[in-house]
Amino acid sequence: MVLLNEITCAWCWRQFSPLQIRFISESIHLRGDALAGSSEGVRFSAMRFDPEGNALDPDGARCNRLACPHCHGEIPRALLELPTVPISIVGAPSSGKTNLLASGLWRMSQLANDMGIDWLDTDPRFNELIHTNQASLFLSEPTVQNIVLTKTDTGGDALYRPVTIAGVVESAPRPAFYTAGRMSDSARVVVEVYDNAGEHFMHGQRAAKFETSTRHLLRSSAIILVFDPLQHIKFRQRFAPDRDGAGTNHQRQELVFSTVVSQLRRLRGLSAVEPIPVPVIVALSKADVWGASVLGADWDSLVSRRGAIGSLDVLLEGATRMSRALRDVLAQVAPEFVGSVEALTNRAWFVPVSALGTDPKIDAEGNSVLRTSDVRPVWAEVPFALALTVAAVEPLKLQKDGVFTQSLA
Numbered sequence: 001m002v003l004l005n006e007i008t009c010a011w012c013w014r015q016f017s018p019l020q021i022r023f024i025s026e027s028i029h030l031r032g033d034a035l036a037g038s039s040e041g042v043r044f045s046a047m048r049f050d051p052e053g054n055a056l057d058p059d060g061a062r063c064n065r066l067a068c069p070h071c072h073g074e075i076p077r078a079l080l081e082l083p084t085v086p087i088s089i090v091g092a093p094s095s096g097k098t099n100l101l102a103s104g105l106w107r108m109s110q111l112a113n114d115m116g117i118d119w120l121d122t123d124p125r126f127n128e129l130i131h132t133n134q135a136s137l138f139l140s141e142p143t144v145q146n147i148v149l150t151k152t153d154t155g156g157d158a159l160y161r162p163v164t165i166a167g168v169v170e171s172a173p174r175p176a177f178y179t180a181g182r183m184s185d186s187a188r189v190v191v192e193v194y195d196n197a198g199e200h201f202m203h204g205q206r207a208a209k210f211e212t213s214t215r216h217l218l219r220s221s222a223i224i225l226v227f228d229p230l231q232h233i234k235f236r237q238r239f240a241p242d243r244d245g246a247g248t249n250h251q252r253q254e255l256v257f258s259t260v261v262s263q264l265r266r267l268r269g270l271s272a273v274e275p276i277p278v279p280v281i282v283a284l285s286k287a288d289v290w291g292a293s294v295l296g297a298d299w300d301s302l303v304s305r306r307g308a309i310g311s312l313d314v315l316l317e318g319a320t321r322m323s324r325a326l327r328d329v330l331a332q333v334a335p336e337f338v339g340s341v342e343a344l345t346n347r348a349w350f351v352p353v354s355a356l357g358t359d360p361k362i363d364a365e366g367n368s369v370l371r372t373s374d375v376r377p378v379w380a381e382v383p384f385a386l387a388l389t390v391a392a393v394e395p396l397k398l399q400k401d402g403v404f405t406q407s408l409a
């Protein structure tokens with residue numbers, strides 16, 4: 001095992017050497033950590049090891065879970081060895097981020113081999129929330145008619161974790177970790193995926209702890225910006241006129257992106273005028289509703305025809321072609337949005353996605369009706385596969401091609 005010289009914490013983003021790593025005590029007598037919380041095992045620097053190399057805590061219990069020396073947040077072991085590719089999912093409330101994550105990452109696991117990549121949970125314990133959401137969408141009993149993924153709230157325990165940074169307790173979203181790489185190559189990276197509540201990106205809602213909950217923007221190698229066209233009045237009038245405009249409507253989704261960009265610049269100390277050095281994948285969500293009128297009736301077979309998924313390179317080509325077409329449509333109805341994206345980054349892709357493949361019906365009682373058998377994602381995996389293909393591995397020094405393109409060469 002070759003250790004990295006420097007590890008970046010997935011919670012507080014501070015760096016440390018492998019020698020500074022803390023172990024998490026497994027002994028029932030060593031509960032209650034000053035930084036991690038009263039129900040957590042004490043974090044300690046290992047002095048003694050058993051013959052298999054597991055650390056022994058002061059009580060003699062075998063320990064192999066690891067934590068950051070700065071904030072005491074638990075990190076997967078793989079972070080000691082592999083470079084990370086953090087991906088931030090951003091977008092207005094109800095734009096479809098959480099459904100896209102569940103469905104897109106499910107499809108990544110299913111289609112990885114077709115794409116010529118390995119894609120595995122780095123350590124399933126960290127990905128529980130995604131697994132629960134995936135089980136609801138794809139593995140519910142046929143009798144369950146009302147699958148609903150809970151709205152990402154701005155501070156809930158399942159989604160966020162308190163992290164102490166410089167003595168101040170902040171609330172950080174729990175990342176999901178996947179180990180990925182081309183099958184033809186032994187190089188692997190750990191993809192860290194961050195979801196936030198949409199409120200964190202809304203203008204004037206700084207009370208929702210925006211700054212501290214979006215620290216992942218300090219390092220993200222790619223941003224997936226979920227744009228919900230159905231919340232845009234002109235788009236809806238033109239391409240989904242039957243759609244009821246009631247409910248959540250965020251007209252100014254370009255402001256979500258400007259907010260993200262200004263936070264990213266602040267965190268990285270970047271100039272206020274230059275485009276950001278991070279590729280942005282704009283996922284136009286809920287395409288099951290508008291796809292046919294924008295892209296033609298056979299839009300879903302069109303998008304999946306691209307070489308029966310095909311390798312990442314085929315995908316990049318197909319997505320780039322699709323992106324040009326969608327961008328032009330979007331520039332007509334939402335020029336403020338396209339203008340804002342293109343002013344702030346030089347590398348943007350616009351792709352249609354449908355996490356559910358269907359528009360959940362609302363019954364007489366106002367509950368949404370959705371069954372596992374109704375869920376048929378279309379292009380949900382594309383933002384993630386694309387992010388991998390175009391991601392900058394060293395986010396502060398953007399390379400022309402991402403790690404996968406490179407390792408293919």
Ligand SMILES: Nc1nc2c(ncn2[C@@H]2O[C@H](COP(=O)(O)OP(=O)(O)OP(=O)(O)O)[C@@H](O)[C@H]2O)c(=O)[nH]1
Nearest residue numbers: 093094095096097098099152198286354355356359
């Ligand atoms: N028609 C359709 N509706 C969808 C799709 N994906 C999500 N929705 C609906 O959009 C709403 C919001 O979805 P979420 O995934 O919770 O949105 P979010 O961006 O995570 O929202 P916040 O957590 O509040 O920021 C839900 O009512 C979903 O049923 C889709 O692919 N098609």
Ligand SMILES: [Mg+2]
Nearest residue numbers: 097098151152
């Ligand atoms: Mg959400």
Ligand SMILES: [Zn+2]
Nearest residue numbers: 009012068071
């Ligand atoms: Zn940390």
